[in-house]
Amino acid sequence: MSSQATYDDVGRRESGRADAETYLRNLQRQIKSLELQKRNAETELVRLERENLELRKELDRIRSPPLITAMVEDVLVDGRVVVKSSSGPNYVVNVSHFVDTRDIMVGCRVAMNQRTLSIIEVLPFSRDQAVTSMEIVRKPEVTYTDIGGLRAQIEEIRETVELPLKRPELFEQVGIDPPSGILLYGPPGNGKTQLAKAVACETESTFIKVVGSEFVCKFIGEGARIVREVFQLAREKSPSIIFIDEMDAIGSKRIDSEVSGDREVHRTMMQLLSEMDGFDPAGNVKILAATNRPDILDPALLRPGRFDRLIQVPLPDCKGRLEILKIHTRNMNLTSVNLDEVAERAENASGADLKAICTEAGMFAIRDERDYVEEEDFMRACEKVLGTYEEKDAESGLIYG
Template sequence: MSYQAKYDEGGRREADRVDAESYLQNLQRRIKSLELQKRNTETELVRLQRENRELRKELDRLRSPPLITAVVEDVLVDGRAVVKSSSGPNYVVNVSHFVNTNDIVVGSRVAMNQRTLSILEVLPFSRDQAVSSMEIVKRPAVSYKDIGGLDLQIAEIKETVELPLKHPELFERVGIEPPSGVLLYGPPGNGKTQLAKAVASETESTFIKVVGSEFVRKFIGEGARIVREVFQLAREKGPSIVFIDEIDAIGSRRIDSEVSGDREVHRTMMQLLSEMDGFDPSGNVKILAATNRPDILDPALLRPGRFDRLIEVPLPDKKGRVNVLTIHTRNMNLKNVELEDVAERSENASGADLKAICTEAGMFAIRESRDYIEEADFFSACNKVLGSYEEKDSESGLIYG
């Protein structure tokens, strides 16, 4: 074989080898691609199988018959329970072994099978939606520094509400029980609600605010039920502060009346008295109330053991008015303003009146296209805000409001 033939044969072999290596590399890349597709397919299969199981569970849940709610009235020694169903009659039923029998107590709500009436689940305590909305989840952003002219009242509410919650050992060492409830009374707009919010903020307690008129309901027994649920919520969320604003709506003096609405209000007040009697004064639930009509409250509310600490929140004096004005004007752009002169002109003004005066003074400045407030603006605001109260001041007496 000639040299040229040998050279051509070697070239063909080299070309075949290169083609074989290239083909092998292509096959290896193809294998890797198929392996990646296989892994992705297996992952997708696992996801679809899991989703299929979840959908089947959801389908089974939707196909399952509804359960009957009932209230446990008695627990028998053999493990069965006497329940009152939502449809009316009482039943003696068995308890599923999946249910912890220690959770079944008198008064608890349970779910029962429609066919066998066996107890399958213990339901949480039912609470009226209106009661749940009374709890203020966000802690009130009010401190004692935001309240002016009430130094004596702040000191009293600290020792009656804050100390028992934060330092109960002080009362144990002295050997006395703290006051059960605190009643704030006085003219409107002087900071009664602010005091309650401040003490809740300082003690880091759950703040439950309710207006007395919210306890007044149309049907017999509804108001008493709301009172029970409010105090039950306070026990669960302890340490907590229950603040009843305008308590005179349900705490007015009882009189002989043939009107069914009056009798229902009296029943609601009796439930409130019963709940207050059942509280431990040294516990972690404190009761505050506010009213501007102390003259019409029932004496039963004010006896020792109930609202036994009465704190008057009067109109601020001149020094107090200066403190209130200082608080309300700390973010205002003032120019040549003597707050003592403004306090002198705003005699018999409440804290709310002083806040309105500051707002009106700012409005007078805006009206004249100024970015600062002068003393004359405050004097004009005093005439505008307090001028409408002259007749009201002459009629004021023991009845606030």
């Protein structure tokens, strides 16, 4: 009996030990779970405190009074600054201790406290809305392979723009300055803008396109100011290329006119001439312009040192038309199309006309419910697109001959 009791006691002790170990493991799991919850709660607390701090800062910014803008007119010896406020009068004001006085220059914009009129911030340079809305492309996607029939023009524009930006040491070794500006002239639709975009792509430059008529403003001095801001923008985003399309809008020959609008256009052109004279030919900003009427441009624009490289962009010949057709049809589904015959048929067609012919040929195929384009579609497209341009070559000869 005593042996049986001993066995029972041992069994109860082992069972109690197993229960205790199970209970201990449960407690350990609960402790780990609570520790994990604690860490998550601490992380959430840190996030909420950071969010609370940001919201408090935002609330302080909302509650803070607005600042007064002013233009710096002079910096005195004792550190004070003479400013012209946006409200009208001039003030002699102090500069806050957390503003670097080296950033304060004559002509810059500053922000002042309403109560003390102390300068508390230097603002960035302001630009006209017309300048900020201009077409600015960091790097155009047009390459030289997208341009057909202009091999000689591509070679000239590469020598004038690409080489000074990529290999300026060549001009230093020869001892010459590169041309300052390029004027592209010729009939419309032959790739003048495409040439400018392609050279900007090859040089990885910022492309700033502006139409000449955008410089023509209503009030005196506005056009000249926009010209200055465009060139300032080009300097900030250098290397850059300024492309002025329709140059004849502001560059026509100056005449003795009593009309105030003509005088304002002449002032704008003189500001453009001044900006071009102040440019370094070997710098990182290049100027290109395009026009359909080179015969009416002012001689001051065409003298050496300004637009001293004139590149004619004529109508493509038969070989050039074939190259352009291959470019525009490389993504088209063609069946039994002889592009040589199409190029011969499209005589006196510009690059834009050839693109329109390809588009019309595709439209004829869609009209006939086909997913491919035949040669007959191109012939019909030539008749449709070029039918109204029978006298195009004769008219072009009056201007570009």
